[in-house]
Amino acid sequence: MTTIQIEQTTQPKQKPAVEQLGFGKHFTDHMCIVDYTEGQGWHDARIIPYQPLTLDPSAMVFHYGQTVFEGMKAYKTAAGDITLFRPERNFARLNASNARLCIPAMDEALALQALKELVKLDESWIPTAENTSLYIRPFIIATEPYLGVSPSKNYQFIIIMSPVGSYYAEGINPVKILVEKQYVRAVAGGTGEAKTGGNYASSLKAQELASQQGYAQTLWLDGRENEYIEEVGSMNIFFKINGTVITPALNGSILPGITRDSMIQVLQHKGIPVEERRISITEIIEAHQNGTLEESFGTGTAAVISPIGELKFGDHQYVINNGQIGEVSQLLYDTLTGIQYGKIDDPFGWRVIV
Amino acid sequence: MTTIQIEQTTQPKQKPAVEQLGFGKHFTDHMCIVDYTEGQGWHDARIIPYQPLTLDPSAMVFHYGQTVFEGMKAYKTAAGDITLFRPERNFARLNASNARLCIPAMDEALALQALKELVKLDESWIPTAENTSLYIRPFIIATEPYLGVSPSKNYQFIIIMSPVGSYYAEGINPVKILVEKQYVRAVAGGTGEAKTGGNYASSLKAQELASQQGYAQTLWLDGRENEYIEEVGSMNIFFKINGTVITPALNGSILPGITRDSMIQVLQHKGIPVEERRISITEIIEAHQNGTLEESFGTGTAAVISPIGELKFGDHQYVINNGQIGEVSQLLYDTLTGIQYGKIDDPFGWRVIV
Structure with a gap:
């Protein structure tokens, strides 16, 4: 187990009403970041208040699209448990995507640990109405400030989370x-x-x-x-x-x-x-x-x-x-x-x- | 002519020595930004000190790659003129790229005007040694904070510039x-x-x-x-x-x-x-x-x-x-x-x- 530093927010946001959830519009109080530096590997796993990213305008992600992501959900059961669905498969696929995009492999166990800690911290954001859930978006961006076309030497792995409404609030319509x-x-x-x-x-x-x-x-x-x-x-x-x-x-x-x-x-x-x-x-x-x-x-x-x-x-x-x-x-x-x-x-x- | 607001830096950077220029590693003192907002179009063209971008982690550019760019150069002639090479072609191509990526068309005349003003302001950054130049990188990124897969409602058009060394400092080697x-x-x-x-x-x-x-x-x-x-x-x-x-x-x-x-x-x-x-x-x-x-x-x-x-x-x-x-x-x-x-x-x- 890696130690993941946690900085809790002092200004929790107001949660949207269930009928206003939609998809991917609202985000929880916290996010996870892990940095990658060439020669040092992935380091400084931390959970911090949800906040903007600050990046040099020459950061490679803005120019050469070196980025990968995943999509998954956390659910609240009637018994009050938080469940994830096959999350280890998402992080295995993230690494398959990384290999294709020349992004260094992520520590899958660390990613899952960080995700669980983040979900626990923002548990109150998991909506409980029928078929609602907490959408989870892990992603990696290339952050090196350099305009050469080559794999970046620096990256950030980030997890953000968004409470989402029922996809079929009005029934399943083909x-x-x-x-x-x-x-x-x-x-x-x-x-x-x-x-x-x-x-x-x-x-x-x-x-x-x-x-x-x-x-x-x-x-x-x-x-x-x-x-x-x-x-x-x-x-x-x-x-x-x-x-x-x-x-x-x-x-x-x-x-x-x-x-x-x-x-x-x-x-x-x-x-x-x-x-x-x-x-x-x-x-x-x-x-x-x-x-x-x-x-x-x-x-x-x-x-x-x-x-x-x-x-x-x-x-x-x-x-x-x-x-x-x-x-x-x-x-x-x-x-x-x-x-x-x-x-x-x-x-x-x-x-x-x- | 659109009025482009100019905020000059109060802390000019030290310029790199010509032998340290390389490509796309050093950036000039200023950058240009133009915002796009759905319903309002492109607006607030401005030249500001070179600085990091601050974006929500859900900004679409980090997830769905909705971005386009251009590459061009400014040159210093022996007579002391600053020249560009067919710059109108770059902005025409930028708009062709925009059309394919569902990004709203940029005002090409405004882009060229902004570029000229930026190059003039940072003229001292154009290197003068044989076959050196100022590389110019206009680019557009999707900035809407939303995880749905659809064209963004907000964008930024940005120009950054980098003094670059001679590509063939050691002669042209096939x-x-x-x-x-x-x-x-x-x-x-x-x-x-x-x-x-x-x-x-x-x-x-x-x-x-x-x-x-x-x-x-x-x-x-x-x-x-x-x-x-x-x-x-x-x-x-x-x-x-x-x-x-x-x-x-x-x-x-x-x-x-x-x-x-x-x-x-x-x-x-x-x-x-x-x-x-x-x-x-x-x-x-x-x-x-x-x-x-x-x-x-x-x-x-x-x-x-x-x-x-x-x-x-x-x-x-x-x-x-x-x-x-x-x-x-x-x-x-x-x-x-x-x-x-x-x-x-x-x-x-x-x-x-x-």
């Missing part, structure tokens, strides 16, 4: 998705499997164009052939065809989602056939045309499950399951949120009580 | 380049033609691996077929084959370099055949094998010309022009730097005197 044919999120040999800023920056334009046409998200095809399905918005994607659930196999340009992995394990545990493999948009359209495309949904930390009620591809619109959430989608949502909020047994050992 | 077969810098439909952080972040890993093998830079192939030549390091690339100079045509994933464009115009002006077209690595290897690959070089703001003395592709090494700088490379270098430093006539009207 969304309409536009299959993107021009813009590409990632390509083999790029950074698609890393959780790094550039992937999200590159997605904004297509998202904007989809919104203008009334679509909630874009469905991303591969960058080589514009044919194989990769992700939807910033989520992984699943389809149920003729009783079997399929999702694109991890190929280097798809984010290895922790919710994705959990869904696959839940499906296997329930005895529902599930396959990870390459899936073409042509196959999906054909399945729709022959009546075997039964369900589709995105998966991610924010929404858990986001059912897809319609795909638009070219000039054609394909309605899925009459625009309703499917049985398997609902089962997966109930199972995962049940485990996260401590409402049902956790046969997988995913719940971590803080 | 470099060894590794043709990259695994990692990809950009792909059609991605952000390759925009000057945004993510492109540079994604390049770091291949650059690191090339360095470990003793190569100065990576030569990037296209993301779809890994066959067509795109860029070298963070420069555009040219080849001279059998008397004709060729460079990859702008295809959406290649940065539209201003030095690249200038080289093409200089070649046309000198009556040297030049072509922009698709170029495969196979064509280059074949040209080497049949003895017609005469020269190769990268072009960019920092080095102007970086001659390539050797390509490594797979297990084979291909030495170009006996590892020496070629005649056309030298001619282009002398012409462009001659115009930039006011040593020769400028038939193109590229030089802008501040």
Whole structure:
């Protein structure tokens, strides 16, 4: 155990009302910072009052996008426990992202320890209304004040936390998705499997164009052939065809989602056939045309499950399951949120009580 | 003309000695900032003492890479004038990058005006030794404190400046380049033609691996077929084959370099055949094998010309022009730097005197 210095705030903020939570708008009273200096490694882990960062305008993060992040949640159970969901997987993935971005590996045990101490200190910020939670954002930024294009010699690992409202306060409504044919999120040999800023920056334009046409998200095809399905918005994607659930196999340009992995394990545990493999948009359209495309949904930390009620591809619109959430989608949502909020047994050992 | 508020420093910094300049390590006494607020547009253009930026840790630039930048230089001529080189092209490209990254367009006239005022104020920072200059870095960062994946509602446009040493203090030595077969810098439909952080972040890993093998830079192939030549390091690339100079045509994933464009115009002006077209690595290897690959070089703001003395592709090494700088490379270098430093006539009207 590393000693993490804690400086408590003397000016706790007023907490927002539950109906004003939204997502990622309000932040708790404290944050965690760990510094990295070349030759010294990660050092000076500390929890301090939530405050602005002060960085030289030449800090590399502002110029060359050398940054990685994670997203996870803390939940308050009916019994009053604080739970995390597979947090060790987030910090393992953070280090996988670090390797791709030439950022030195973080001490995963230290990161988890710091997170637990931070969550305990700001426990009163975890909202308790149905399906609310505390969103956790660990991230690393390159801070060296230097304009050469090379890996930074200095970094900061930071954790901030935001109380978030229920994603489905008005019920789970399937969304309409536009299959993107021009813009590409990632390509083999790029950074698609890393959780790094550039992937999200590159997605904004297509998202904007989809919104203008009334679509909630874009469905991303591969960058080589514009044919194989990769992700939807910033989520992984699943389809149920003729009783079997399929999702694109991890190929280097798809984010290895922790919710994705959990869904696959839940499906296997329930005895529902599930396959990870390459899936073409042509196959999906054909399945729709022959009546075997039964369900589709995105998966991610924010929404858990986001059912897809319609795909638009070219000039054609394909309605899925009459625009309703499917049985398997609902089962997966109930199972995962049940485990996260401590409402049902956790046969997988995913719940971590803080 | 917009009124740009100027707050002069009361504590001018000591200037580094010319032999300690390097690149992008030292910064002048002042910087320029212009704010953008949704509904209000760009506002409050000001020049202030060089100082750290203070940003909320949830500011979007730290998470989603929504940032663009430019690179240019100011030169001191023997006559004592300050010159810029085609600066209007940099701000036009900044806006092209902005459009791809969903950042609101900058007022190009205001940006140029602010730059001129900043350069004049910090004129004493422009080094005067042979081939030294003042490197100028305009950039825009997304500053909204919000973790949703969407375009930011607030931005800052910032200009910082760094006195830089001669790139070729020890003479122009051609470099060894590794043709990259695994990692990809950009792909059609991605952000390759925009000057945004993510492109540079994604390049770091291949650059690191090339360095470990003793190569100065990576030569990037296209993301779809890994066959067509795109860029070298963070420069555009040219080849001279059998008397004709060729460079990859702008295809959406290649940065539209201003030095690249200038080289093409200089070649046309000198009556040297030049072509922009698709170029495969196979064509280059074949040209080497049949003895017609005469020269190769990268072009960019920092080095102007970086001659390539050797390509490594797979297990084979291909030495170009006996590892020496070629005649056309030298001619282009002398012409462009001659115009930039006011040593020769400028038939193109590229030089802008501040």
